[in-house]
Amino acid sequence: MRSLTVALALGLMLFPLPQAHAGKVASVKQAVKEKCSKEIPIDILLASVVRAYDCQPNQEVTIASCKIKCLKGDSGNVVGQ
Amino acid sequence: MSSDSNAGIFLCARAAIFARPAMQSVFLVPVVLLAVAPSANADDTASKLDSLNDRVTELEATQALHTVRFSGVFINRFEAFTTTYGVPGEAKDKDRLTTFSTYLALNLDFDISERLKLYTTLAMSKFWQNDGRNEYAGNWQASEGGSFGYAGSTPRIDRAYLAYTFSFPLTLAIGRMPTNNGVPINQLDGLVREGTYPRFAYNAIFDGIAAIFDFSRYLPRGHSLKFRAFYTPNINIDNADRTRQLTDGTVKVDSNTPQYAILAEYSTTRLSPIFDTLSFYYMFYQYSNFYNAGTNTPATPDAAPNNPTDSAIGNMLYLGLEGIGHIGLNASLSVLLYRDTSTTLDNCESSTTLSKAYLLNVNQRLDFIFTGSVIGFELIKTDPTFYLDEWTYLTVIPFYSSPASQGVHVFASVPLGAKLRARVGWYRLHSDPYSYVGFSSSIESDDNSFYVQLRLGF
Numbered sequence: 001m002r003s004l005t006v007a008l009a010l011g012l013m014l015f016p017l018p019q020a021h022a023g024k025v026a027s028v029k030q031a032v033k034e035k036c037s038k039e040i041p042i043d044i045l046l047a048s049v050v051r052a053y054d055c056q057p058n059q060e061v062t063i064a065s066c067k068i069k070c071l072k073g074d075s076g077n078v079v080g081q
Numbered sequence: 082m083s084s085d086s087n088a089g090i091f092l093c094a095r096a097a098i099f100a101r102p103a104m105q106s107v108f109l110v111p112v113v114l115l116a117v118a119p120s121a122n123a124d125d126t127a128s129k130l131d132s133l134n135d136r137v138t139e140l141e142a143t144q145a146l147h148t149v150r151f152s153g154v155f156i157n158r159f160e161a162f163t164t165t166y167g168v169p170g171e172a173k174d175k176d177r178l179t180t181f182s183t184y185l186a187l188n189l190d191f192d193i194s195e196r197l198k199l200y201t202t203l204a205m206s207k208f209w210q211n212d213g214r215n216e217y218a219g220n221w222q223a224s225e226g227g228s229f230g231y232a233g234s235t236p237r238i239d240r241a242y243l244a245y246t247f248s249f250p251l252t253l254a255i256g257r258m259p260t261n262n263g264v265p266i267n268q269l270d271g272l273v274r275e276g277t278y279p280r281f282a283y284n285a286i287f288d289g290i291a292a293i294f295d296f297s298r299y300l301p302r303g304h305s306l307k308f309r310a311f312y313t314p315n316i317n318i319d320n321a322d323r324t325r326q327l328t329d330g331t332v333k334v335d336s337n338t339p340q341y342a343i344l345a346e347y348s349t350t351r352l353s354p355i356f357d358t359l360s361f362y363y364m365f366y367q368y369s370n371f372y373n374a375g376t377n378t379p380a381t382p383d384a385a386p387n388n389p390t391d392s393a394i395g396n397m398l399y400l401g402l403e404g405i406g407h408i409g410l411n412a413s414l415s416v417l418l419y420r421d422t423s424t425t426l427d428n429c430e431s432s433t434t435l436s437k438a439y440l441l442n443v444n445q446r447l448d449f450i451f452t453g454s455v456i457g458f459e460l461i462k463t464d465p466t467f468y469l470d471e472w473t474y475l476t477v478i479p480f481y482s483s484p485a486s487q488g489v490h491v492f493a494s495v496p497l498g499a500k501l502r503a504r505v506g507w508y509r510l511h512s513d514p515y516s517y518v519g520f521s522s523s524i525e526s527d528d529n530s531f532y533v534q535l536r537l538g539f
Contacts (some may be wrong), residue, residue, distance in 0.1 A: 057501055060497075077259050078274055079258050079259065079309065080252035080295070
């Protein structure tokens with residue numbers, strides 16, 4: 001069982017599971033970095049993903065004392081956006 | 082590993098399970114890494130990890146299959162509209178309308194694959210306790226107006242298009258596209274752009290094919306350049322028999338009359354000492370031999386045709402400045418230059434008109450008083466020959482589409498929570514008589530409209 005666990009751990013490190021919101025965490029991190037030139041801890045980042053996306057487009061959202069624009073998309077309102 | 086450590090792993094694992102999906106995989110790796118450390122009860126930990134792995138895999142599989150995104154807009158309006166109208170120099174008539182209305186649009190977007198997406202919108206608009214209206218004279222107007230004609234609670238499909246994005250900067254789209262509600266409509270509520278064509282080029286829904294070239298990735302950071310090309314032909318066909326051409330008197334109307342549009346968009350955020358964003362759009366559109374159904378009733382067989390055809394060229398310019406002086410001040414100017422040649426179907430009469438029209442929008446975000454609130458005004462001036470395909474609007478007053486007009490609109494918009502927004506505004510419009518082939522009016526009018534609107538975006 002131990003070897004199985006080790007194999008699972010190595011497997012996860014080498015071939016990480018596809019993340020359900022792949023790209024969203026990075027987007028929040030990038031938005032904060034661009035707006036306020038700061039790196040935010042991973043725990044705050046993870047807790048902020050929903051807030052950064054579950055909002056009205058163009059609304060300001062505060063993430064770790066940094067105000068960024070809501071990252072929610074426009075639902076195809078502009079063709080080819 | 083101590084029992085405290087095991088408890089920590091278990092709590093962490095539970096957090097991963099019950100957290101939002103975004104966190105699950107991120108949590109899983111450290112959980113597993115902690116788990117591989119020497120442990121007195123390794124079998125117990127491994128069992129929990131197996132269970133955890135199964136549950137996370139299940140959640141991720143569900144998430145991977147969850148390719149539908151749901152959103153929508155729900156608007157309720159009150160509008161008190163008065164119009165005084167009549168032939169100049171004669172006694173005037175006056176109409177007063179006090180209306181309540183509801184508009185609902187439900188968006189269902191499907192991520193077929195990473196590059197292929199299907200966008201749909203099902204919508205309706207209605208006045209309260211009023212159903213079954215039809216304000217469209219022709220089939221093409223009904224198509225361009227979609228659900229916005231206050232026809233009642235029967236929903237219509239206002240959006241149904243497929244978009245494929247290539248790895249190089251090209252997106253192809255086909256279907257019924259959101260060419261309505263363009264800039265600067267969104268600024269009335271402090272929102273991001275909500276439609277493709279600028280409103281002063283077209284505020285109507287078109288079916289067709291589009292190619293979008295996005296060259297932004299080749300430009301320095303902060304600059305954006307896009308070209309959107311549209312082919313939106315008008316299909317004419319007999320109303321009752323799909324194997325027959327549409328006929329107006331002695332003339333058989335072409336089944337397919339072409340219509341094109343090219344929209345070039347440039348924007349930059351690299352003028353930081355002056356503005357947040359500068360946007361410049363240029364749109365060219367053209368249609369040929371467009372059969373203007375609905376202008377008159379088609380003539381009976383063997384009689385002279387009743388309806389004209391139009392061939393037009395439009396040049397539309399939009400200059401938008403956002404965040405002027407970094408105090409939340411926005412301003413935009415829309416200019417439409419339009420040339421139309423209207424011809425009777427039997428080519429007996431032809432007339433060419435040139436027109437120009439201007440729409441100025443100035444608004445100020447008042448984030449320093451109440452976050453998200455906006456106040457502003459619009460000014461409009463149109464030539465007697467002005468024409469705008471404006472079919473997807475919810476106001477009673479025809480503020481943006483009246484020829485020979487000057488008008489003002491003042492408005493204030495405040496958010497009520499995160500997704501609800503109220504707007505109050507007042508329109509005033511004066512229109513003079515006008516006359517050109519196809520459309521004419523000997524009436525002058527003075528319109529006033531006060532409205533309150535509650536908008537939910539979700």
